[in-house]
Amino acid sequence: MSEVVTTGQNTPQIEMTDKTTLGFWIYLMTDCVLFASLFATYAVLHTNTFGGPSGKELFNLSFVLIETLILLTSSFSCGLTILAVRKRNNALAQTWLSVTFLLGILFLLLELSEFRHLVVEGNSWRRSGFLSAYFTLVGTHGLHITAGLLWLAVLRWNLLKRGLTDITAKRLTMFSLFWHFLDLIWIFIFSIVYLFGVIGV
Amino acid sequence: MSKQTIETTVSSRNYVVGFLGSLVLTIIAFVLVQHHMFSKWILVWMVAILAGSQFILQLIYFMHLGREPKPRWKLAVFIFMLGVVIIVVAGSLWIMTNLNYRMLNSPQQINRYIQSQDGL
Numbered sequence: 001m002s003e004v005v006t007t008g009q010n011t012p013q014i015e016m017t018d019k020t021t022l023g024f025w026i027y028l029m030t031d032c033v034l035f036a037s038l039f040a041t042y043a044v045l046h047t048n049t050f051g052g053p054s055g056k057e058l059f060n061l062s063f064v065l066i067e068t069l070i071l072l073t074s075s076f077s078c079g080l081t082i083l084a085v086r087k088r089n090n091a092l093a094q095t096w097l098s099v100t101f102l103l104g105i106l107f108l109l110l111e112l113s114e115f116r117h118l119v120v121e122g123n124s125w126r127r128s129g130f131l132s133a134y135f136t137l138v139g140t141h142g143l144h145i146t147a148g149l150l151w152l153a154v155l156r157w158n159l160l161k162r163g164l165t166d167i168t169a170k171r172l173t174m175f176s177l178f179w180h181f182l183d184l185i186w187i188f189i190f191s192i193v194y195l196f197g198v199i200g201v
Numbered sequence: 202m203s204k205q206t207i208e209t210t211v212s213s214r215n216y217v218v219g220f221l222g223s224l225v226l227t228i229i230a231f232v233l234v235q236h237h238m239f240s241k242w243i244l245v246w247m248v249a250i251l252a253g254s255q256f257i258l259q260l261i262y263f264m265h266l267g268r269e270p271k272p273r274w275k276l277a278v279f280i281f282m283l284g285v286v287i288i289v290v291a292g293s294l295w296i297m298t299n300l301n302y303r304m305l306n307s308p309q310q311i312n313r314y315i316q317s318q319d320g321l
Binding site for chain 1: 213216220224228235241245249252274275279285286289293294
């Protein structure tokens, strides 16, 4: 975005925008490192079931596929929001942002019902090292989703009240990076936790 | 002018390609595993490759990695992150398997090993 440095008046603002996005990007990358350490923990502990059930017995792959597709679609609609923002189309941006929000809520509810199901059947995080690592990894992702949804709600409110200003547009761009990032992490949760779990590695 | 530039670099086609690609890759991985279409380790490799492809696809088409103008700070930070992640994950697995391997020996064996290493 910094290539568009034009008139003297605009330069400082563009400079700042660029730095903010870069700073946010660096935060996302450090968050990747956090998730990597949780993935490493899971990889080390996933065989330690302490006589309890393993992933193969616990995971319902079709259910997880639905969760995955919902999150992916929400990531897509978030991208469409950004396109609408670029075209300065406030109404369209609000529509796609609402779609993103609803899909995000749906994903969170499905994840919570999955957790509830596990806990009710006695397979909570206290059951085994495997389940502790599982709940920590997937739970941290869920926590990120929750934070993202709160942020999304605030942005939606901003769009409604203040319209599509430059600042809102910038915030939406950063939010979209965050939301895509969460979908990126989910690819690995889906593959490493659920698919590998069902394969029985 | 600035809006013009951005719009040419990011179009709706990007997102559609990213979305449909991810959808197909996810469903292929799901079908392969759900129906156990191959033996265990072939499946593991296929799932890993599908996940890797989807990762790259989403990075390019959703997060526009590498689309920024020349001093590519985002890309630089990303590559540094990959390095750290590989060291953390591979290192942890290496150390812990190694530890497991050593701890599986009987105490007598470990004693003998320690004695054999004495004086080093």
